[in-house]
Amino acid sequence: MVGDYIAYYDRIYGNKDYAHEATVVLDMIAAHYGKKPARLLDFGCGTGSHALRFAEMGITVTGVEREPEAVELARAKVKGRDGITFFCGDVTDLPEREFHAAVSLFNVVNYLADSSSLDAALGAIAERLVPQGVFVFDCWNGEAALRDPPRIKEDTVESGDETITVRSEPSLDPTSQSVTVENTITVNRADGSRLDISHSYDSRLWTPDQLRDALNQAGFDVVTMTAWMKPHQPADEDTWKIMTLSRKRG
Numbered sequence: 217m218v219g220d221y222i223a224y225y226d227r228i229y230g231n232k233d234y235a236h237e238a239t240v241v242l243d244m245i246a247a248h249y250g251k252k253p254a255r256l257l258d259f260g261c262g263t264g265s266h267a268l269r270f271a272e273m274g275i276t277v278t279g280v281e282r283e284p285e286a287v288e289l290a291r292a293k294v295k296g297r298d299g300i301t302f303f304c305g306d307v308t309d310l311p312e313r314e315f316h317a318a319v320s321l322f323n324v325v326n327y328l329a330d331s332s333s334l335d336a337a338l339g340a341i342a343e344r345l346v347p348q349g350v351f352v353f354d355c356w357n358g359e360a361a362l363r364d365p366p367r368i369k370e371d372t373v374e375s376g377d378e379t380i381t382v383r384s385e386p387s388l389d390p391t392s393q394s395v396t397v398e399n400t401i402t403v404n405r406a407d408g409s410r411l412d413i414s415h416s417y418d419s420r421l422w423t424p425d426q427l428r429d430a431l432n433q434a435g436f437d438v439v440t441m442t443a444w445m446k447p448h449q450p451a452d453e454d455t456w457k458i459m460t461l462s463r464k465r466g
Contacts, residue, residue, distance in 0.1 A: 248439055257341065280306075335430055346464070347466035444457040
């Protein structure tokens with residue numbers, strides 16, 4: 217059912233303010249890199265909504281995504297636009313180098329299930345950045361999530377003649393620091409027809425200390441760790457979603 221889920225992905229998250237998020241992240245990068253980056257790597261770009269917003273701000277963007285269906289949608293979304301490309305595969309296989317900044321948004325880091333996967337991704341991103349290049353990502357804060365586990369959530373989105381209801385049921389495993397989320401998506405159409413989609417995913421609850429150690433090992437210095445979309449508010453143990461800005465050494 218992955219194909220059905222991705223086909224509805226942009227409608228499910230139709231209320232997400234990608235433009236605002238991209239602006240905040242770009243301002244963070246510019247403040248710490250010294251200027252707006254000319255070339256940006258978007259790791260785990262999904263269907264390309266953040267990448268598109270960055271490109272609209274005059275940045276050359278390369279998005280990296282392992283899910284072929286998502287890449288297909290991303291390419292269709294930017295067809296005819298210069299300065300934005302999508303690579304289908306793992307970031308460790310991306311041939312491009314010399315990016316001035318990198319981003320990884322919408323909890324992509326939580327999908328890296330173990331230390332070897334995290335280390336490989338961070339190392340590959342570092343290798344592809346220029347010295348002093350900046351890397352910004354968001355994720356769940358493992359410390360906060362283990363103390364205050366995610367709860368059942370239900371949201372409804374209106375999209376054209378469709379009403380989309382998403383029910384998310386998380387299951388926490390404290391021992392492995394992971395959460396399995398079972399999504400049940402119901403699409404009700406104006407003509408009375410209905411589509412049911414099931415989609416599940418696992419998230420690793422990385423703690424801030426684990427992230428700092430992995431970033432340091434990959435060649436980054438952590439500059440700031442703040443609340444989501446609040447770059448001037450330092451994160452603490454109760455901050456459920458965090459943003460980390462790091463700079464490549466050298």
